[in-house]
Amino acid sequence: MRTIQTEVLIVGGGATGTGVARDCAMRGFKTVLVESRDLAHGTTGRYHGLLHSGGRYVVKDPKAAAECIEENRILRRIMPHCLEDTGGFFVVTPYDDPEFVPKFLEGCRHAEVPVETVPIAEMLRQEPLLNKEISHCFRVPDGSADSFMATELNAESSRQYGASILNYHHVMNLIRRGDQVVGALCHDLVQDEQVAIYADLTVNAAGAWAGKIAATADILVKLLPGKGTMVAISHRAVNTVINRCKMPSDGDIIVPIHTVSVLGTTDVQVTDPDHFAIEPWEVQLMLDEADKLIPGASEMRILRAWAGVRPLFQETVTTDSRDVTRAYALLDHAPRDGVDGVITITGGKWTTYRMMAEATTDKVCQKLDSPRPCRTHLESLPGAERGYHHLGARLKRLEEERSYGQLVCECELVTIEDVHHSISEGNARTVDDIRRDVRLGMGPCQGGFCTYRAVGILHEVKKLENSASNAALRDFLRERWKGLRPILWGRQLKQARLDELIFLNLLNVEQLPGPPATRLQPTMYDEPSTTGGSAAPSEREEAGK
Amino acid sequence: MAGKPDVLVIGAGLAGLTAAWQALTMGKRVRLIAKGWGMTHWHAGCIDVMGEGVDDDGGISDSAGHAMAGTAAVQPDHPYAILGRPKLNEAIDSFAQLCRAYEYPLVGNAGKNWMLPSAVGAARPTYLAPETMIAGDLTDQRPMLIVGLSQLNDFYPGLMADNLNAQGIPAAAVTVDLASLREVRHLNPVMVANRFHSLTFLDEIADAIRPHLNGAERVGLPAVLGFEQPIRVKLELEQRLGCQLFEIPTLPPSVPGIRLHRILVQEIRRLGGVVQEGFEVVAAEISGSRVLRVFSEAGARQKSHAADVFVLATGGILGGGMVAAQTGDIKETIFGLPLSGVKAQQDWLSHEYFDPQGHAVFKTGIRVNRDFRPIDETGSQFAENLIVVGTTLAHCDPLRERSMEGIAVATGFWGGRQAASNESS
Structure with missing residues (x-):
C-alpha cells in the first residue's frame, strides 16, 4: 500500500479545508489535503454565492455580523477577482414588519456594518424590476462570490507553498493508535487503490461530513446537517444582492452571480449529509418568496435547482473544552475526548472561511508547539491584480484575445483554452470538474451542446480509454438531470427535450460501450418523498450560512 | 398567391412541410406559416421509422415494419396504429x-434498419439514410478512417474511432488542419457545408486526408458535404481518395436535415404553394364546429389568416406546439385542444435520465381519429376542418422510439391529403 508522511493532514476540500491548507503551507508546515471528490464538490460549491456584509446577522447574531464585515474587507483585498462588487439592498416589502427597521439600523451601527438609506426612486432606477411597493431600502457592502474559483485558487496557492492537494481521495477511516489519531486511510478513486497518509496532526475540515469522519476514530461530533435548496433564474434579474429586511428566514435573498440570479434558500434538517432530496415545496417556496421582491420572478426561465448541507454543529460535551464562537466550532479532541492528534473545524459561513482557517492553523501551531504568524490576510490569491470580476469580463477577454471562434460553451463563454487549462493545470478528471473550474454547462442549455465537446477534449487531452470517456459523458448528463428535474416546465422543459434529442437520439450515448456510471460520478439527490416532502417549512434557525 | 388559401398549414417541420406538399399535389391552394424552421434543423437527416420493437415471435427486431406491427399491438392509439402499415409504407416511399x-436518394436496407455510426461511435438504427451516409454501415467490418477538422468543435474523431474499435469495427482517426479555415470564426457544420461549392476546397480537403488513409477502405466525415449537390461532392471526394466516403450526423444545425427541408420547400414553391416564416400563430377564431381563422403575432402586429381547412403541425413540447406550465397544466398553444396522456406533474419525469421508458410528459399529445381530426376522451371531434399531424400526436415518444421522422412524414403525408379532400371516412 502506498503511504505518505506529512506534518499536517487536512480532510475536506471545501472553502475551509483549502483555506487551512493554504494557511498551513504559508506558515511552512508540510501539508497534505484530501478531498473525497473534486474540490468544492460539497457545501462550498452549492451555496448561493453571497459575500456577506454582515447585514443579515446584525440583529440575530451581532458577533457573526462583526466577523462578516471584517472578513468582507479582507476578502475584497486578497481575492477581488473571485468577487463581484454588486453591493446589497435590504428592503422592506409589504409582507415585512417595518418595526424591524430601527433594530436593523441599530444593529448595523453596533456591528460597524456600513449602511445608507436609498430613496425608493433611486432604488428603482438601479433595480427596475423590484417590487414598487417596497417602502424602505438600505445599501450595504454585500457582494457575490465565485466559491469554485476561490477554492481552486486557495488550492493553487497551497501548492505553490509546497502543499499536496489530493482530490478523489476518499477517507475510509482515521487511523487511530490507542489515544492518538496518526493519519487517515484513503481510497484513491482514480487509481482505485488504498493510500495510508500519516500525519503529526490531522485536521478534520469535512464540514457537514465532519461527524462521519470523526466517528471513524470513535469520536462523537454531532452535526445536524441543514439542507438548503436554491434555484437559479436564467439571467440577471437584478445586479444588486437583494435581502428582505427582517429576521433571516426561508427564501429571503436574491444573489446575482455570473450570468444568473440565485434565489435562496430553505433550511431543513436532514439526518445524513449524503442523502437528501430537493422537495417540490422548497422550489415553490423560493419562487413565491422571489415574487414578493420581484413581481413575476416565478414566471422567468428557471435554469436549475440544487441543494447543499450546512454543517450545523451541536455540542454534546458539557465541559468547557472548546474554542468556539457562535459562528463556527473548533474542537481539540485531546481535552474534549481524550484523543490526541486530531482537531475538528466545522460550522461557519463561506465569508468567514479565512478567519476559521486562521484560528485552526493557530491551533495547529499550538498543537505542534511551533508558533508561526498568519499571513493569509496580507497576501493576495494568485491573479488578484485583475481586480473585481464583472459580468462583462469574459466577453471583454474574448474580444481582446479574438478567440470567439473557439468557444466550447456558448452560454458561459468558455473557450477551448479554458477547458484545456482546466484539464491539464487544474487536473480535472470529469466534465463536472471542468464545470466547477470554468462554469461549463451552467447556462441555459445546461450542457446540451458543450457536454459532447468537453468529453471529446477530455478524451483527447487525458488520453482516456473510450469506456472512461463514455462514462464521463453519461455521468455528467445524470449530474445535470438531478438539478433540472425539479424545475422542468416551460422553456426549460423544451430545452431538456432538445438535449434529449441530441444525446439519446442523435448521439445515442446510452448505447456506447462501458460501464453506465463510474466511481467518479457526482453524488445524486434522493427522490423527493411521495408525501410532498419532509416537514413543512418552519421558522428557521440560522446558524449555517 | 393572393386571397384565402384552401389549406393553411401551421408549422414548418417535416410534418407541416410534407402536409403542404401533399395538399398541393391534390390541386389545392396552400399556404404554410410558421414561427421558424422546425425539426429538420435538429435531427440526423435520416428517416427513423422505429428503433427496435417486439416482433411477431416476441423477440427484439431490428425491422422497422415488425417493430411497427408490435407497436400497434401494444399501443392501439399510436399514430402508426391509426395509419396502418400500407399507408405508412406508401408515405415513406413517396x-x-x-x-x-x-x-x-434516401436508401433503405431491404426493410431492415441500418446501423450507422453516431458522432460518438454508437450504433444508430435508422430506416432510410441519405446515400451520403450508408458506407458507414456498422454491420460491415471494413476498416474506416474518421476525419475531423481542427476548427470544427462539434466533432471528435478520436473518441468516435476508439468507440468503434471497442465494438469490433477497425477505425483510425485524424484531425486535419485546413489552411482555408484557419481564419474563420465560430465554425459550424453549415459554414463548412457552404464551402463545398468550391472545387478548390474539395481538393484541399482531399489532399489533407490522403496521407492518412493507411489502408482504410472508407472515410467518415462529419455531415458537411454541401447543400446543393452532396452526392456529387461525395463522388468527387471518393475519386480523389480512391475509397468510399460517408457522412456522420453532427450536433445541430444539421446539414442533412436542412437538405430535406430545402427539398420540401422547393417542391412546395414549384407547385405554387407559399411558405412563410416569422408568423407565430397564437390564437384562433372558432364558430360552431368550424375554425374560421387563426391569428399570428410578429413585430407587435397581429395578422389574421383565414382558410377552408387548417393543418396543425406545431410539434410537441420541443416544437413549441405545447407548453407545460409550472402549475402542472399542459396546453396546446393555439386552439387549446384537448390533450391525451396527461400525467400529474410529479410523474412527468423519471428520476433516472436514461430511463428506457422515457419521460412521461413527452408522451402527452393530441389524440386524433382516423381522419386526423382532434378528438377528446369521449371521441367527439373538436372541429370539422382542423387536422393535426406530426410529433404533437399523443401516445408516442418519437424521440425514444426512434420514430420521429416516420411519424412526421407519414402523418404529414396523409393529414395533408385529408386536408385537401376534407371528407370524413
Whole structure:
C-alpha cells in the first residue's frame, strides 16, 4: 500500500479545508489535503454565492455580523477577482414588519456594518424590476462570490507553498493508535487503490461530513446537517444582492452571480449529509418568496435547482473544552475526548472561511508547539491584480484575445483554452470538474451542446480509454438531470427535450460501450418523498450560512 | 398567391412541410406559416421509422415494419396504429421518391434498419439514410478512417474511432488542419457545408486526408458535404481518395436535415404553394364546429389568416406546439385542444435520465381519429376542418422510439391529403 508522511493532514476540500491548507503551507508546515471528490464538490460549491456584509446577522447574531464585515474587507483585498462588487439592498416589502427597521439600523451601527438609506426612486432606477411597493431600502457592502474559483485558487496557492492537494481521495477511516489519531486511510478513486497518509496532526475540515469522519476514530461530533435548496433564474434579474429586511428566514435573498440570479434558500434538517432530496415545496417556496421582491420572478426561465448541507454543529460535551464562537466550532479532541492528534473545524459561513482557517492553523501551531504568524490576510490569491470580476469580463477577454471562434460553451463563454487549462493545470478528471473550474454547462442549455465537446477534449487531452470517456459523458448528463428535474416546465422543459434529442437520439450515448456510471460520478439527490416532502417549512434557525 | 388559401398549414417541420406538399399535389391552394424552421434543423437527416420493437415471435427486431406491427399491438392509439402499415409504407416511399427526384436518394436496407455510426461511435438504427451516409454501415467490418477538422468543435474523431474499435469495427482517426479555415470564426457544420461549392476546397480537403488513409477502405466525415449537390461532392471526394466516403450526423444545425427541408420547400414553391416564416400563430377564431381563422403575432402586429381547412403541425413540447406550465397544466398553444396522456406533474419525469421508458410528459399529445381530426376522451371531434399531424400526436415518444421522422412524414403525408379532400371516412 502506498503511504505518505506529512506534518499536517487536512480532510475536506471545501472553502475551509483549502483555506487551512493554504494557511498551513504559508506558515511552512508540510501539508497534505484530501478531498473525497473534486474540490468544492460539497457545501462550498452549492451555496448561493453571497459575500456577506454582515447585514443579515446584525440583529440575530451581532458577533457573526462583526466577523462578516471584517472578513468582507479582507476578502475584497486578497481575492477581488473571485468577487463581484454588486453591493446589497435590504428592503422592506409589504409582507415585512417595518418595526424591524430601527433594530436593523441599530444593529448595523453596533456591528460597524456600513449602511445608507436609498430613496425608493433611486432604488428603482438601479433595480427596475423590484417590487414598487417596497417602502424602505438600505445599501450595504454585500457582494457575490465565485466559491469554485476561490477554492481552486486557495488550492493553487497551497501548492505553490509546497502543499499536496489530493482530490478523489476518499477517507475510509482515521487511523487511530490507542489515544492518538496518526493519519487517515484513503481510497484513491482514480487509481482505485488504498493510500495510508500519516500525519503529526490531522485536521478534520469535512464540514457537514465532519461527524462521519470523526466517528471513524470513535469520536462523537454531532452535526445536524441543514439542507438548503436554491434555484437559479436564467439571467440577471437584478445586479444588486437583494435581502428582505427582517429576521433571516426561508427564501429571503436574491444573489446575482455570473450570468444568473440565485434565489435562496430553505433550511431543513436532514439526518445524513449524503442523502437528501430537493422537495417540490422548497422550489415553490423560493419562487413565491422571489415574487414578493420581484413581481413575476416565478414566471422567468428557471435554469436549475440544487441543494447543499450546512454543517450545523451541536455540542454534546458539557465541559468547557472548546474554542468556539457562535459562528463556527473548533474542537481539540485531546481535552474534549481524550484523543490526541486530531482537531475538528466545522460550522461557519463561506465569508468567514479565512478567519476559521486562521484560528485552526493557530491551533495547529499550538498543537505542534511551533508558533508561526498568519499571513493569509496580507497576501493576495494568485491573479488578484485583475481586480473585481464583472459580468462583462469574459466577453471583454474574448474580444481582446479574438478567440470567439473557439468557444466550447456558448452560454458561459468558455473557450477551448479554458477547458484545456482546466484539464491539464487544474487536473480535472470529469466534465463536472471542468464545470466547477470554468462554469461549463451552467447556462441555459445546461450542457446540451458543450457536454459532447468537453468529453471529446477530455478524451483527447487525458488520453482516456473510450469506456472512461463514455462514462464521463453519461455521468455528467445524470449530474445535470438531478438539478433540472425539479424545475422542468416551460422553456426549460423544451430545452431538456432538445438535449434529449441530441444525446439519446442523435448521439445515442446510452448505447456506447462501458460501464453506465463510474466511481467518479457526482453524488445524486434522493427522490423527493411521495408525501410532498419532509416537514413543512418552519421558522428557521440560522446558524449555517 | 393572393386571397384565402384552401389549406393553411401551421408549422414548418417535416410534418407541416410534407402536409403542404401533399395538399398541393391534390390541386389545392396552400399556404404554410410558421414561427421558424422546425425539426429538420435538429435531427440526423435520416428517416427513423422505429428503433427496435417486439416482433411477431416476441423477440427484439431490428425491422422497422415488425417493430411497427408490435407497436400497434401494444399501443392501439399510436399514430402508426391509426395509419396502418400500407399507408405508412406508401408515405415513406413517396417521400423517398421526392428526394430522389431532387438527386438526393434516401436508401433503405431491404426493410431492415441500418446501423450507422453516431458522432460518438454508437450504433444508430435508422430506416432510410441519405446515400451520403450508408458506407458507414456498422454491420460491415471494413476498416474506416474518421476525419475531423481542427476548427470544427462539434466533432471528435478520436473518441468516435476508439468507440468503434471497442465494438469490433477497425477505425483510425485524424484531425486535419485546413489552411482555408484557419481564419474563420465560430465554425459550424453549415459554414463548412457552404464551402463545398468550391472545387478548390474539395481538393484541399482531399489532399489533407490522403496521407492518412493507411489502408482504410472508407472515410467518415462529419455531415458537411454541401447543400446543393452532396452526392456529387461525395463522388468527387471518393475519386480523389480512391475509397468510399460517408457522412456522420453532427450536433445541430444539421446539414442533412436542412437538405430535406430545402427539398420540401422547393417542391412546395414549384407547385405554387407559399411558405412563410416569422408568423407565430397564437390564437384562433372558432364558430360552431368550424375554425374560421387563426391569428399570428410578429413585430407587435397581429395578422389574421383565414382558410377552408387548417393543418396543425406545431410539434410537441420541443416544437413549441405545447407548453407545460409550472402549475402542472399542459396546453396546446393555439386552439387549446384537448390533450391525451396527461400525467400529474410529479410523474412527468423519471428520476433516472436514461430511463428506457422515457419521460412521461413527452408522451402527452393530441389524440386524433382516423381522419386526423382532434378528438377528446369521449371521441367527439373538436372541429370539422382542423387536422393535426406530426410529433404533437399523443401516445408516442418519437424521440425514444426512434420514430420521429416516420411519424412526421407519414402523418404529414396523409393529414395533408385529408386536408385537401376534407371528407370524413
